Amino acid sequence: MELTRIAGGPCSPGDDDCGNGDCPTVYATPDPGLLAVQGYDVVHPVPDGESVVLIPENVLKEAARARGWF
Template sequence: MIAGGPCRSGDDDKCGNGDCPTVYATPEPGMLAIQGYDVTHPTPKGESVVLIPEDILKEAARARGWL
């Protein structure tokens, strides 16, 4: 896990369910696995589009040394 995951406190639970969107490292170079919100958008078979809060992406970028 790079960023996100279980919320740290009641005030941190922006998702309202105790488990916020999460960015995960994968064994494949340059690839991140994203847990997020389902959206209605047509995608090719085996693909999906998810929304995650911008601050989670920024946290992941900092953790990877990109910012």
């Protein structure tokens, strides 16, 4: 599946909330109704093949602006 970064991504020096140079990211997918999210794993029971990830609120807001939602 091809993903296009729309929010988050590589962090700038001094602006790295994650501390590893690669911040949480929101991606557009070929399906206009579906976004992909990269973030930190959390321990929470989910069905096989699913994950729950944490991303900063500002990354979701950036993704919403990129999608024209507000």
